[in-house]
Amino acid sequence: MTDDASNVSLGGETVKGSIAKASMAAIGFIGTVIFAQKLGATLFGKYHLLLSLVLLTERPISGGWTSAATKRASEIKFSNREVIGAQLLVGIVWILALGGIAIIAGDWLRRYTGVEAAVPLFLLLLSAKVLYSCFVPIIQAQGHIGTAVGIDALRSYFTFPLQLILVIVGFGVAGMVSGLAGATLLVIPVALYYHQTLPTKPSVELLRSLWEYARYSIPTSMLWKTYDRFDVLLLGALMTPAAVGDYEVAAKLTFPAMFVAEISGSGLMVRVSNLRSKGESAVRDISNVISFSSILSIPLFFGALVVARPLVIKLYGSEYASASILLIGLSLYRILTTQTVPLYKAINGFDMPDSNFRISSITLVVNLILGVVLTIELGAVGVVIATVVSEAVRYLGLAFLVRSEMSRVVLLPRELLEQFLAGSIMFGVVSFSRPILGTDSWIRLGTLLMTGVVVYGVCLLVMSRKLRLTIGSVLRGSRIEQMVPKWMLNW
Template sequence: MSAGEADFGFEISKGVIAKFLMGAIGFAGSVVFARVLGPAGYGAFYVVLTLVDVLDNPVTGWGMACKKRLTEVDFPLGEALGSSLLGALLFPIVILPAAYLLHRSTELYDLSGLFVPFSVLFVTLCLFVVSTQILSARANFSAVQWADTLRSIFTTPLQLAFVLLGFGAAGMVYGLAVATALTVPYVLYRIDVHPVLPTRSSVFRIASYAKYSVPNGFIGTTQSRIDILLLGALLTSASVGKYQVAMQLTLAGTFIGEVTSTGLMARVSEYWSRDDVSATSNDVANALGFASILAIPLFFGAAAMPNDLLVAVFGPQYGGVGIVLVGIAFFRVVNMQSIQLGSTVAGLDRPDLNTRIGLVGLVLNVGLGYLLLLEFGIAGVVAATIVSELVKYLILEYVVKQYLPEVPLLTRPLRHQLLSGAIMFAVVDGLHSLMFVSWWGDLVVLVGVGAAVYSVTLTAISEPVRTTARGILSDALDR
């Protein structure tokens, strides 16, 4: 089945369940490793992971192009899968030697003893990302999140084993690499198609899209990870570690938005290729309405008790950067809206516009981030990221309006979520001023009260939220 035939809401709900399970496993692991390795060792792992994420973009962009062509009505699935796997095998042959020469000539990042695990992770991740791109274009696109969950189940014990064996940060890299390799067969099984060697015409069709999706991937990934790249190059791995724990605490805010955007691009592409503007607009409006539903309460909760959250979860060595947590939480809210708009533009077959918009955001982020880092440290980098994301969001909003003028970009559900979040903030902030958070129990009480206030208020004031929840529950019970 194609993405257009999928039960979109039900697939999103399945994907979100997988995201929560994966997030719980990953979060538990992050607390353990952040405490055992300390900010420096924990930060070194994320420097390696960030470099892999940036350098694998030719592969990711190629996989995105395969996904786009697959969603068009006349492209063979077997050739799309074959093309993606071929790219995953060929690109590392070029990229890894170039990365090694760049590492030896610049030594910009301290990767002592980490290049071999970096290379192993790079190869396995290439196979994983291209296969999941194809799976995300299928009707069962929520299986992508379950694949990631399976990988998380493998990752944490494997990383723990390598760390206990004395590998340190390299052990975390090896653990992730082995877990990724173990998950690829499951992804191929869920695609349920035999790869076929692509014809020349198929490769050319994919390449015509890849010439934009590859630079788009570089631009998007670099912008999303520029904070870590700047901190690792200009400050220390310890600063990366402190930044990363703030990212971990706000990760749950991305669950619904990321799952939604995974299926949205394929559905927009299919509907747009059929000239079905109404169905396209409806899907985009729904995606925008619910993408930030978890990010908003996390932002208001972080604003109410930033430093206590960091210290209670990760320990006193990660204190003093509460403003970073609040800034990243706000970025998550805006980013969840931006990625829906970016997926929409990609589905409209205008990857060139995503390239230009992404380039504007990246230049602004790098330039402003460098200046503010020198003046304000970690907080300056986060401020630059927020500004560049807001600019990117506004431009994407304008572009989508040119194609889909009926889409209400500030939807009713989003307005209801913001109001519910503000009410939650008032309650939690008031309670926090009366309590001294000294252990996990106090934190659990405050978080529980905040979650209850937000969910009850939102359910009470938002009819679209109630309707959507009933519809998803009904579909789940029917199945």
Template sequence: MTEARELSFSLEISKAAIAKFLMAAVGFAGTILFARVLGPLTFGGYYLLFSIVKFADRPLGGLSVAFKKRFSEPNAEKGRIFGFALLSIPVYMLFLGILAFLARGYLSSYTGLNHAFFLFVLLMVTTGFFFPLQALIEGLGKVSIATWIDLVRSLLTTPLQIVLVLAGYGAAGIAGGLSLATLLTIPATVWFLSLRPVMPSVETARHIWSYARYSIPTVAIGKAYKQLDLLLLGLLVGQTAAGNYQVAFVLTLPSLLLTEVLGNGLMARISNAISDRAIATDLTNSLSYTGLVSIPVFFGSLVLSNDLVVTFYGPEYSDAAILLIGIAGYRMVQSQSEMMYQAVAGLDKPRTNLVVGFSTISVNILLGVPLILEFGAVGVVVATFFSEVIRYLAFRRVLQVEVSSVQFYTRPLGEQFVSATIMAVVVYVARGQIPVNSWVGLFGMLCVGVVTYGVVLFVISEHHRTTALAIADAAGLFQ
């Protein structure tokens, strides 16, 4: 079976990135429709429920990280790890279902959805099986295959959701469409593993648990940190504020698409590496390119935030414009720190990730609660931004010790900042000459921004030109 280090990292990332952006485009179109049809209250209520689902499945998420880590190691007993995954997932599902039944009244009152318990179980069961199996494929270094399977899931999800929502099922239609599409793509995930499950031994369980005992709380804390803003807004402000926050959150999703793909590949790559030099090279290159999208998204939000929110979602969501700028800034920092998190995980340092994660969420809560009470949704975004800066600095310090030759500030990263700054100036000038009062005007401004950023970056950066040509050659475009 092919090992992660034997695959072309740049080609795998490129193919996965294409799928990731297509997936985001499909999902984004769906959220626009759902936000307009359902309104802020129901739209926010669904995402409050989904945030609870994603928080509750974190033990499985932590196990998935452990599966991926052990799966990616040289000479791993892959069949036994696969078997352990298939045995452990249903056990946790049963436990979680009992807890959800006991808390069914609270689920309904918190989200404002009448059938919250049934929707919770539906989402939990389907996604709970899908993502751990995806992690095993990523553990083989086949990030592109895992991402393209997820793209197929998205292509099935959005049409199913649209049909169910327009049929009058509301939030239940969104949950049902996602669950059905996920269920349909699980067999493809199993098929691409091309692996027969084997009954795990006690030694296999111990080997997985030695990593999972740290990765489970780390992932739980990490998801709580990522969902904390939405949960606090639902608790302290209300569903409408959560809906506004979700709109801004979705608009900045492109920032992390490349980061997610790079991180998924980097973790397996470092875990499977056989030299410190290879680790330093892969990490430096990943840090150089992870801001390729998040940096221009932030600079673009400075000049187009209100136009983006109002044009896509409607004037009732205009309060989300200021949130968009803050979340885009947070995403820009996160694109770097998330890459470092994956590197530390690949270095077999799960305890370090746990300590950093706990420290970060503690700061976020201590800052977030008083700032929300004082400034509302803006306060929670400010708290999250400063918490992410602290997370970045902590991981940077760890990697300076563990991988001494890694470079955090590289020429390609600086060239991205220069190109994004020029882009923002050009868009600002064009925005003053051509009012954005329709979809056509907004699309024109976005095209101006994308073309300006791409052209400037291509002209001033020899590194980006060389990389783009190398990827095209590896993909066979010049043959």
């Protein structure tokens, strides 16, 4: 049986997970800068085209089937051994099926990605990621989101040095893929150690229950991932690998915006599921996650409006200068996404994957039509505009569903408005300071960025009493409580 997820501190797990995510982002950021420069835009783009195909084809397991497994495990009905066994059984079948298809479609795979060894690299990475999803995500069903993210962070610690060594010795795209696959396989024993159990044969009852959920969560997950990687896939089809490289550079810079939303959203799903199974309300949890899920994406957007171009050029070189406009657009997209993620997770917790499927279908159709038209007309920036519009459509649909289920959920809480106000003040201060401080050196640009961070943080702490209470609550429940001044626990 699992631990009761509703007894685990969602705030505490979010903080622990966010710290782990931050360390992952730091490593990923350093890696992106190094690999983008060493490989060049074309090879960097080819790697991400291949990675996008893997992420799309492994999604039915890592997203759909795993979502069903996490949902059922959070209801405290089936043992972890059975759930992991079901994951492993279906995962192996999926690897074998996709392996055959990849071999048959080998010529197309090589042409699309531009990678000669596309088939074996595809199969290697697919196998590693599917096996990883069989063991790690189930930890979240116990409410221990921070632990699951910590294992993912450990994977990042292995990935960067492995990829760096392989790229330096000249393996290029193959080195990038092999490094990621090797690191992914290395952390699976860590997850097994945490479970303190081995998989067992799943019962027919469990498989039937999983399928009842997965028959909607699998296509929904596929649509979500297709939508998430649609920009890259479309740019690969209509433009060049270099355009994909520009897009990935911009996307990596906006990745930190998702820390809080992704981690708290994962915890929210199991918490809502657990509370609903006991007949208790989850309104407060949903409203709290919505309040703070955009706390990082809002300042990132306002900051991008001021320093996008000098930041991109300083980090990646003038070859990637055209990524600066994409950075602004994707920053706006991240604000919308940080609001849709908790709504999407809450609906899964309501046991309504069919509703998420319908909304995801509509969103993808909108993105497909707009994406093709605008990319042909405007180039890479067109696909970003289409994504922003599509995400707005998704938000409206999800918001309507959540309010239909729980009318007392607050979709525009005061804390969110305070974050926008703090971001606006930050934008004004940084815009005023830029001509004075300049951006022609790392010291000047870094000072400008730090000025924005300090202004946003101070303004938000002053304005948001709920944020102060939340921070104090988290500190009181942490190991560093004795190291923190008493006034910080009671402000």
